[in-house]
Amino acid sequence: MKFFSANLSNLRELYINQLQMLLSTERQIIHAIPKMIEKAGDLQIKQALQSHLQETEVQVRRLEEILRQTTGEAEMVKCKALAALVEEAENMIQDASDESVRDAAIIAAIQRIEHYEIATYGAVRHFAQILGESTPAQLLDQTIKEEGHADHLLSSIADRVNPYAQKAA
Numbered sequence: 001m002k003f004f005s006a007n008l009s010n011l012r013e014l015y016i017n018q019l020q021m022l023l024s025t026e027r028q029i030i031h032a033i034p035k036m037i038e039k040a041g042d043l044q045i046k047q048a049l050q051s052h053l054q055e056t057e058v059q060v061r062r063l064e065e066i067l068r069q070t071t072g073e074a075e076m077v078k079c080k081a082l083a084a085l086v087e088e089a090e091n092m093i094q095d096a097s098d099e100s101v102r103d104a105a106i107i108a109a110i111q112r113i114e115h116y117e118i119a120t121y122g123a124v125r126h127f128a129q130i131l132g133e134s135t136p137a138q139l140l141d142q143t144i145k146e147e148g149h150a151d152h153l154l155s156s157i158a159d160r161v162n163p164y165a166q167k168a169a
C-alpha cells in the first residue's frame with residue numbers, strides 16, 4: 001500500500017479510529033470470556049481461555065498506552081462487529097445441549113474472534129508502519145503473535161476433544 005503525503009493525515013485519523021475500535025473489541029472480549037470459561041466442560045479449554053483472558057488484559061493496556069501517546073487519551077469507539085460475534089457465540093453455545101458440542105461451539109466462536117482480531121490488528125500495524133509509528137507497530141505485532149498462538153492452541157485442543165475430526169482428517 002502506497003500513500004501520497006497529502007493523504008497521511010487522513011490515514012492517521014483512520015489509524016486512531018481503528019485503535020479506538022480495537023480497544024472496544026478487547027474490552028468486549030474481556031467481558032465475554034469469563035462466561036465461556038463457565039460454560040466450557042473441558043479443562044484444557046478453560047485453562048486456554050483463562051490464560052488468553054490475562055493476555056487480553058495486557059493487550060488492553062498496550063492499546064491504552066498507544067492511544068495515550070498518540071492522542072493524549074484512551075478513547076474508545078464501539079466495535080459493532082465484535083458485539084455481533086459475541087451475540088452469535090452466545091446463541092451457538094446456548095443451542096448446544098451436549099457438553100462436547102458446546103465445547104466445539106466455544107472453540108469455534110473464540111477462533112472466529114481471534115481471526116477477526118488478527119485481520120484488524122494486521123491492518124492497523126500496517127497503518128502504523130506507513131505512518132512511521134515504529135514502537136506502536138512493534139506493540140501491535142506482539143498482540144498479533146499472542147492472538148495467533150491462542151488460535152493454534154485452540155486448534156490443537158479441537159483435534160483432541162473431537163477425535164472424529166482427527167480420524168477424518
Ligand SMILES: [Fe+2]
Nearest residue numbers: 026056059117
Ligand atoms: Fe486480543
